[in-house]
Amino acid sequence: MDAELIGRAQHGDEEAFASLAVAAGDRLHAVAFRILRDTDLAEDASQQALLTIWRDLPQLRDPARFDAWSYRLLVRACYAEGRRTRRWAPNVRLLPADEPEVSKGLSSVVDRDQLERGFRRLSIDHRAVVVLHHYLDLPLDEVADVLGVPVGTVRSRLHHAMRGLRAALEADARPATREVAQ
Amino acid sequence: MSADRDVNRIVRSWLEEGVSALPDRVLDTVLDQLPATPQRRAWWPVRRFGEMNNFAKFAVAAAAVAVVAVVGINLLPRNGGVGVPGPSPSSNPTQVPSPSATLPPLVPNGSIPAGTYKVTYSTNQPLTVTLPPGWRKPATDENFISKGDVFEGNGVTFATWQVSHVYRDSCQWQGTLREARTPGAIVTALTEQTGHQASASTEVTLGGEPATRIEFSLDAAFDVATCDQSFVRLWPDAGPNENFGLPILPGQRTTIYVIDHGDTATLVVGVRNEDSVPGDVAELDAVLASVQFLP
Numbered sequence: 001m002d003a004e005l006i007g008r009a010q011h012g013d014e015e016a017f018a019s020l021a022v023a024a025g026d027r028l029h030a031v032a033f034r035i036l037r038d039t040d041l042a043e044d045a046s047q048q049a050l051l052t053i054w055r056d057l058p059q060l061r062d063p064a065r066f067d068a069w070s071y072r073l074l075v076r077a078c079y080a081e082g083r084r085t086r087r088w089a090p091n092v093r094l095l096p097a098d099e100p101e102v103s104k105g106l107s108s109v110v111d112r113d114q115l116e117r118g119f120r121r122l123s124i125d126h127r128a129v130v131v132l133h134h135y136l137d138l139p140l141d142e143v144a145d146v147l148g149v150p151v152g153t154v155r156s157r158l159h160h161a162m163r164g165l166r167a168a169l170e171a172d173a174r175p176a177t178r179e180v181a182q
Numbered sequence: 183m184s185a186d187r188d189v190n191r192i193v194r195s196w197l198e199e200g201v202s203a204l205p206d207r208v209l210d211t212v213l214d215q216l217p218a219t220p221q222r223r224a225w226w227p228v229r230r231f232g233e234m235n236n237f238a239k240f241a242v243a244a245a246a247v248a249v250v251a252v253v254g255i256n257l258l259p260r261n262g263g264v265g266v267p268g269p270s271p272s273s274n275p276t277q278v279p280s281p282s283a284t285l286p287p288l289v290p291n292g293s294i295p296a297g298t299y300k301v302t303y304s305t306n307q308p309l310t311v312t313l314p315p316g317w318r319k320p321a322t323d324e325n326f327i328s329k330g331d332v333f334e335g336n337g338v339t340f341a342t343w344q345v346s347h348v349y350r351d352s353c354q355w356q357g358t359l360r361e362a363r364t365p366g367a368i369v370t371a372l373t374e375q376t377g378h379q380a381s382a383s384t385e386v387t388l389g390g391e392p393a394t395r396i397e398f399s400l401d402a403a404f405d406v407a408t409c410d411q412s413f414v415r416l417w418p419d420a421g422p423n424e425n426f427g428l429p430i431l432p433g434q435r436t437t438i439y440v441i442d443h444g445d446t447a448t449l450v451v452g453v454r455n456e457d458s459v460p461g462d463v464a465e466l467d468a469v470l471a472s473v474q475f476l477p
Contacts, residue, residue: 034197047211111192115196134197
């Protein structure tokens, strides 16, 4: 991220912040959606995170840390959304069976369904670790930095989360009925 | 473990799917709210590289080069070995390796491996400090070394400071600066400061240097909204730079050691909350006790 832009935004330059928000917005929203698994919640979390970034930007010491810092604020916003809404009822949109496969390794609609269910059973703590590590490709020490927890905690959460997802994938039972889009 | 790799691969593929773009209406809402959302200025300290004078920049850069060189030499294979590991945890703070130049500097990069480190910033005399596992140096706050988040939860924090001014009143602090640069002047200013509870000063020794210890606290029920900018602040950053300073939050207890170097002073700070875990508080006490000032 442009350090000069961050510096201007830190001093209240709304135009500079708008440029930052445009540059970071998609990335933050993508992460929020993957943690919350809900478009509306993700939009709320992204909006809140961007406003918090604006509000607290003067407190950011090192502009080079902007990305990690913004992820931290985003994850906090995701926690807040989770606490505020408790809307964890699934609004899963399953892909039609004849939709072409776009992802290598994701073998079927059933896999997606199982993963979605397994992921939704995880706490936000565990989801955040999975998304930061497996979606953003952050190494575990950077995940720890973003979340403000020791690396050992990150390792433990990741292990627990992946074990849960693996169990979900291996579950023999298939859903008797399919969820529909909300 | 190939099954684990398969799961990782499947999860990564699955995570690639789904929405990514932030809708324009959300961005518009954010930008519309900026004028009504005041920015919060930092109320704790900072040592930004860009704010250092040229001598300080040179000194830090030179120290970094020296440390890199020494560490690099130490990491070279010996006798066909694989290299020397970094510093290991030491439960005895008096067993600081010598020369101290071999100690790694603390850098604001998150988690800190347990061990003994050299601190050269925010202090008028270099010092070493020994940290147990689980302590962090937040990327967003270069002065503090913490376990947990002392300003948002139940963490504990260690910090060092150079002070040039102290507020006469820590609550209604705006416009109450008094200059205090020598150890005696700082102790006097702190003991005469109003706005919070403070213990009597006690003469002690810390890290081999004479020091004065004072305990500051704020009742958990204290309403900081009655204070300037809604926080209690003991002093600004040296200069003075009032963009930053040391706050006390309700329920916190802050131990301050004014280290007497003669004409100058370094302040060593330990902060804990009323909800801090006893084990963490014990670790903070051990960290404070581990401080050793270098010649």
